[in-house]
Amino acid sequence: MPSEATEAAEPAAPNHVLEFPGGYTRSVGPVIGRFLSELRDGRLVGVRTREGRVLVPPTEYDPDTGEDVTAEFVEVGPAGTVTTWSWVARPGRTHPLDRPFAWALIRPDGADTALLHALDLGVFEVGAEAPRFLKTGMRVRPKWRAERTGAIGDIECFRPEVTMIGAPSRLEYRLKGGRAMDRFLEGVSEGRLIGHRCDVCGQVIVPMKGLCPRDGVPTTEEVELPDTGTVTTYAVNNLPDPRAPEVPFVSAYILLDGAGLTMLALVAGLPADQVRMGMRVRAAWRPREEWGRTMANIKWFEPLDEPDVPFDAIKDYL
Ligand SMILES: [Zn+2]
Structure with a gap:
């Protein structure tokens, strides 16, 4: 049988090394040459076939028909879409990146074929699994090297398009949040x-x-609100709290009249089991001489002698 013959012959197979001392140089031809020259200039181009398709990387012949391609080069991308990918959890010495990445087929916008390149998803832990957002159809862009030589490596890798910003807006929020809260407490200190x-x-x-x-978006326009509002949701608490008058007591989300968001506060002045969603309340302030820059200036909210607000009017603020 052939497989036995192969097995018997195997030990005789030597290891071959093919080496060109000093490097190997060959002409790339006009089509590949144009592609590489454009890469050096920071552009991706494809070539149009006689049937009108755009091949990237360009070839001298249409792989479908064997015909010569036209002389028309078309700039494509540089953004593109991942058409398929393979995750490399443990990159080797010869890989383009030293951290986990994906080999991906990427179809640049305007092209009819895809090119193979490394896709960097910012995963640094070797052995890590592919992130969940790595999907066919993912939008990516090339990261160009500053020094380009006219080689496919002029693109260091592709990276996902930026679809979200995380840390910067968070920082903004915390800084401004501190100032805004200061201003809020200044108001509370004046009632x-x-x-x-x-x-x-x-x-x-x-x-x-x-x-x-x-x-x-940042907000700056100040609006003074009345100290009346509506209970949207609440909880009955059975553990003592130094701020509460008694046990059980009620903590509630209160929608101040004119506000678009609720605030958390205590509700007192009636038995806990009589607090209702939609109940109208007013802030019970401590005596003025006790006021400081603190929310404790308001002891709690107490019921107002007004009809309850219908559920429909508060259902978007729960
Ligand atoms: Zn808004």
Whole structure:
């Protein structure tokens, strides 16, 4: 049988090394040459076939028909779409990146074929699994090297398109949040409840955070709100709390009149089992001489003698 013959012959197979001392140089021809020259200049080009398709990387012949391609070069991408990929959890010495990455087929925008390149997803732990957001159809862009030589390595790798920003907006939020909270407490020290109106959605945020949580935009326009509002949701607590008058006591989310967001506060002045969603309340302030720069200036909220607000009017603020 052939397999036995192969097995018997195997030990005789030597290892071959093919080496060109000093390097190996050959002409790349006009088509590949144009592709590499454009790469050096920071552009991706393909070549058009007689049937109108755009091949990237370009070839001298249409692989479908064997015909010569046309002389028309077309700039494509540089952004593109991942058409398939293979994860490399443990990169080897000869790999283009020293951390986990994907080999991906990437079809640049405007091209009809895909090119193979490394896709860097910012995973640094060797052996790590492919991140969940790595998917066929993912949008990517090349990371060009500053010094280019006219080789496929002029693109260091592809990277995902930026679709989200994380840390910068978070930092902004915390810095401004501190200032906004200071300003809010300054108001409370004068017996006033101050919020911020968002330029985009128009809602009033109180206590303000310096940022609209709905739109992510900074807020600065101050609005003074009344100290009356509506209980949206609440919890009955059976563990003692130094701020509460008795046990059980009620903590509630209260939508101040005119506000677009609720705030958390105690509710007292009635038995805990009589607190209701939609109940109208007013802030019970401590005596003025006890006021400081603290929310403790408001002891809690007490019931107002007004009809409850229908559930429909508060259901978006729960
Ligand atoms: Zn807003």
